[in-house]
Amino acid sequence: MEKTTEKDTKPSGKAKVYFANLNGVRAIAALMVVISHIELHKVDFRIDRIPYINILNFGKTGVTIFFSLSGFLITYLLLEERRNFSAVNFKDFYIRRMLRIWPLYFLLVVIGFFVYPRHGSSTALWLSIFFLPNLAFCLRMLPDIFNPIWSIGTEEQFYIFHPHFFRIKNTKKILYAFVVFILLIWSIQVSMHFLKHTDIIWRLFSQFFYYARFDNMMIGAAVAILYHNTLHPTFKFRAQSLFNLLFKPGTQVILYILLIGYIYSYLDYDMGHGDVPLAILSSLVIVNLCQSETSIFTIKNKKLGYVGQISYGIYLMHKYPLFLILYLVHTYMPQSNLLIQNVVIYVATISCAIGIASLTYFGYEKPFLNIKKRFQKITQ
Secondary structure, eight states, X not given: OOOOOXXXXXXXXXXXXXXXXXXXHHHHHXXXXXXXXXXXXXXXXXXXXXXXXOOTTHHHHHHHHHHHHHHHHHHHHHHHHHHHHSSOOHHHHHHHHHHHHHHHHHHHHHIIIIISSOXXXXXXXHHHHTTOHHHHHHTTOSXXXXXXXXXXXXXXXXXXXXXXXXXXXXXXXXHHHHHHHHXXXXXXXXXXXXXXXXXXXXXXXXXXXXXXXXXXXXXXXXHHHHHHXXXXXXXXXXXXXXXXXXXXXHHHHXXXXXXXXXXXXXXXXXXXXTHHHHHHHHHHHHHHHHOTTTOXXXXXXXXXXXXXXXXXXXXXXXXXXXXXXXXXXXXXXXXXXXHHHHHHHHHHHXXXXXXXXXXXXXXXXXXXXXXXXXXXXEEO
């Protein structure tokens, strides 16, 4: 492997990063959220849930995977930008994020508060406008039908400070800063856990801090630095040989077993801060999927890739077709057996969610994404 240094640069223009499996990860994470919400909201329409298995925490699992992937990919792209062009353009970074996130997010805010269901509070509206929907979510002000926007607030808050770590010139020091940040977050969370029962404000602050999953994203970010340094060494990492074991077939098998086993346990037991081990395992799996030459498993598939491409829309808008379909099944199929009800609910909900996300992606988001390309130095 050829060594590079912090000062190595390439000619101006565009550089390309390609991770074949990551759209598949997005697709799986989005579908996990949809499946979880199908089961969660069945009771609102007096429809029986699937017996013998609890998959309500599928949603938490999918969101944690999304956060880990987001932290990993954003960090890797910033590292590539600095490697190829010697510095990060912060203005372009924020323009890219705005063009990717804001159009669909604000469309949902307008529809949710002004079109349907018209019962969101003005406080929740203002919190959502200023990217604090996670606070509105903790205050139980967001209507269920579009409350997935809470996680967009978390991501936008993360983007406010995360790129500025790259003002540090030494990549190894950035890694140390990430680790310190993670430990600080955990210290605050543990403190809040023991204090939250004494006062309602502390309880709210503790819940808000839990839903501000900065640690999940920062775990993905730390793993991105280690992976990037493996491909393009800029500092000496003492545990590099240990990190390299991740790409061995035997280690990958163990890693997948641990991830599946942990998710299975997570479904049965709602562990406090159980997202942290899940973020770590997810980030390590993501690294292996990025290294397609050595990965023992691939989810590079046209259908999954397409679902991953439009996963942002699926995640934000799936509750609209879900609530409609649950209403129709409750109204017109109340006597149908459980199997037929679930086939209709699952097939119709997932199909409609993909259909609506496709329409908004190509008919609404695409022009903004085309503009976004003008501010990209690293294409993906």
